[in-house]
Amino acid sequence: QVQLQESGPGLVKPSETLSLTCTVSGGSISNYYWSWIRQPAGKGLEWIGHVYTSGGTNYNPSLKSRVTMSIDTSKNQFSLNLSSVTAADTAVYYCARFYGAMTTYFDLWGRGTLVTVSP
Amino acid sequence: DIVMTQSPDSLAVSLGERATINCRSSQSVLYSSNNKNYLAWYQQKPGQPPKLLIYWASTRESGVPDRFSGSGSGTDFTLTISSLQAEDVAVYFCQQYYSTMYTFGQGTKLEIK
Numbered sequence: 549q550v551q552l553q554e555s556g557p558g559l560v561k562p563s564e565t566l567s568l569t570c571t572v573s574g575g576s577i578s579n580y581y582w583s584w585i586r587q588p589a590g591k592g593l594e595w596i597g598h599v600y601t602s603g604g605t606n607y608n609p610s611l612k613s614r615v616t617m618s619i620d621t622s623k624n625q626f627s628l629n630l631s632s633v634t635a636a637d638t639a640v641y642y643c644a645r646f647y648g649a650m651t652t653y654f655d656l657w658g659r660g661t662l663v664t665v666s667p
Numbered sequence: 668d669i670v671m672t673q674s675p676d677s678l679a680v681s682l683g684e685r686a687t688i689n690c691r692s693s694q695s696v697l698y699s700s701n702n703k704n705y706l707a708w709y710q711q712k713p714g715q716p717p718k719l720l721i722y723w724a725s726t727r728e729s730g731v732p733d734r735f736s737g738s739g740s741g742t743d744f745t746l747t748i749s750s751l752q753a754e755d756v757a758v759y760f761c762q763q764y765y766s767t768m769y770t771f772g773q774g775t776k777l778e779i780k
Contacts, residue, residue: 583769593717593760593771606767642716652764653707655728657716 550575552643552658559664560637566630566663570643577601577624581646583654584617584628586639594639598651599626606651633665669693669763673772679780686748688775690761695741698765705765708737708746711774712757720759721746753779 556568570582583598597607599617607615611630619626630637640660647655670693680686696705704724709717719728721737724744734749748755756779761772 592773593762595769595771608768644716647722651767651769652705653719653722653762654709654717655719657718660716 550645550656552645552656554641554643554658554661556661556663558662559666560633561667562634562665563632566628566633566637566641566665568628568641568643568661568663570626570628570658572624572626577619577621577626579649581649581651582619582626583644583646585642585644585654586637587642587660588639596628596630596641598646635665637663638665639663668768669696669766669770671761671763671770671772673759673761673775675775676773677776677778679778680748680751681780682753683750684780686751686755686777688746688759688777690739690744690746690772692742692744692763692765694765696763696765697741704740704744705763706737706739706744707762707764708735709760709762710755710757711760717760748777751777751779 551573553571560566578601581598581600584596599605599619605617614631616629640662642660643658644654645656672691674689706724708721711717720731725737736747738745758774758776760774
């Protein structure tokens with residue numbers, strides 16, 4: 549079955565850029581919307597944004613100035629860049645898929661990767 | 668943004684008893700053109716990602732036990748577990764997808780009494 553796996557540095561210094569990649573295995577990345585969602589320890593879920601297989605994007609307005617998402621259909625991967633990070637960006641970052649060819653609910657999630665922002 | 672507020676923040680229920688979790692949206696998530704409520708429920712166990720339970724407010728995801736049910740419309744929604752099992756201990760989140768600024772409730776922690 550389709551699986552998602554996040555990868556990237558677990559430690560990022562303040563003011564630097566957080567970069568994560570999500571690899572889609574067991575199925576095609578095409579014709580879906582792919583999201584990044586984060587969760588600080590012991591807290592709730594925050595949608596960061598999504599990217600479509602065409603490369604079109606939609607970002608959370610509160611993060612829009614710092615977020616860039618991209619997709620590489622040849623590698624079945626999509627990526628997140630979050631610039632100028634601070635301690636407030638420390639969280640578990642999940643990649644997730646919107647169900648079907650719509651932006652509705654999330655039917656598939658990666659296991660998540662913890663990113664800590666610290667000097 | 669549509670703010671999602673869950674109640675209670677935590678809940679302790681005896682095994683075999685009913686558990687009820689509420690979710691209220693700051694504006695209606697009922698889309699009049701198709702009469703669908705744009706609301707989902709997720710279950711998150713410790714150290715795991717969220718798992719989709721319910722979508723369109725009341726449609727159970729494939730493989731989800733039928734003791735889980737969703738109800739409500741407009742701004743007020745409920746997730747009910749009819750007979751609590753030990754494996755249901757988790758944090759539960761609601762999510763609205765009416766707005767393209769997707770938002771979640773703060774979560775409700777469900778424990779065994």
